Amino acid sequence: MKVIIPVAGAGMRLRPHTHTQPKTLVPIAGKPILAHIIDDLRNYGFEQFVFVLGYLGEKVEEFIRNHYQNQIHAEFVYQEPREGSAHALWIAKHTYEKENEILIVLGDTIATLDYVKLLKHKNSVICVQKVSNPTQFGIAQIGKKGEVINLIEKPKIPKSNWAIVGVYKIKNIPLFLQSIEKLFQKKQKNQNEYYLTDALMNMIESGEIIFSMPVTHWYDCGKRETLLEANAILLNKPEFQNYSLQYPESVIIPPVSIGKNCVIKGSIIGPNVAIGEDSLLENSIIRNSIIGSYSEITNVLLQDSIIGNDSSVKGENHILSIGDDAEINL
Known part of the structure; x- marks a missing residue:
């Protein structure tokens, strides 16, 4: 048929x-x-x-x-x-x-x-x-x-x-x-x-x-x-449950799908995250999101997001000294 x-x-x-x-x-x-x-x-x-x-x-x-x-x-x-x-x-x-x-x-x-x-x-x-x-x-x-x-x-x-x-x-x-x-x-x-x-x-x-x-x-x-x-x-399948040993510098919370040749450093990934191949993620927290291939994610917190292929999302590191009764929005 x-x-x-x-x-x-x-x-x-x-x-x-x-x-x-x-x-x-x-x-x-x-x-x-x-x-x-x-x-x-x-x-x-x-x-x-x-x-x-x-x-x-x-x-x-x-x-x-x-x-x-x-x-x-x-x-x-x-x-x-x-x-x-x-x-x-x-x-x-x-x-x-x-x-x-x-x-x-x-x-x-x-x-x-x-x-x-x-x-x-x-x-x-x-x-x-x-x-x-x-x-x-x-x-x-x-x-x-x-x-x-x-x-x-x-x-x-x-x-x-x-x-x-x-x-x-x-x-x-x-x-x-x-x-x-x-x-x-x-x-x-x-x-x-x-x-x-x-x-x-x-x-x-x-x-x-x-x-x-x-x-x-x-x-x-x-x-x-x-x-x-x-x-x-769809990520709730056995093959998406264990990536922790492959990325010892990061915390991987299943279920996640991580493509080939990805570099992940100092990050918390998951749950419910799919990452395309050849992507770089550094010093970031990502949950419930889809990241395309060949993308670079640095110093950001992402949730409920979709990032396309060949994209770059870069945040900033902050060193703060905050006194009492302060309110700062970054």
Whole structure:
């Protein structure tokens, strides 16, 4: 089965980190978002991938060719102009229109689920998870047997709290393409884009039975706060628990991920910190943060922060002699 991964978006909610790199290559728990997606799918035996590229797409293609050569069969389709997720799937139709079924995984979605169970399902499937703020997501209204009754993108008055997480199995390819084409014919845009949610709703209205499937975990990597939260959760694995012996001049509080060739001196690192390769950290305290590769962090206290690649953050050392009843803000 082919996996279609749209990664054309500009990642506006992650500015400034997406000015120079696409959202799907933003690092989290030691590797880019896209690498988490590909590695998880490869563990389940998926080998054929179609990547729909757009904003800074050449960087995504370069990353895949450099890191997954001879490991997956990759096809690349460029989406220009970028007119939404349904349009991205339409642009790539020549890569899958003869397939019996396809898997669609959005390029900013890290989800934990049973792909074996998903593939065994006889119908098309939309993966979902309950959320507390349904107005912020595409929402599925689900029937008693798990069938999807209605889909709506970011409803003002939601009738369900089942969020669409961005993983779909599509069985009826001809109807799927007809449903996307119907959006174009009606010029049915949402926020000036053709949404995959609306195409799937067209399928349901045409009589297609689509079932829902709850996922175990879903990590929304679309904005800074949720990216840091996902980083903390994904770091909670055995391989991120013990770096202390490698950096005797510093205190390492797990879980942390530290890339190759890093130099760490006189610092307190962790918990929930991911550091890219070839970075220098000196006389600093860092917690709950993501530090890019080739960065230099000196004399600072950082928390809940994201520092991009090739960045330098330098503070100052202070020698103070403070008398009674004083207040100093540095």
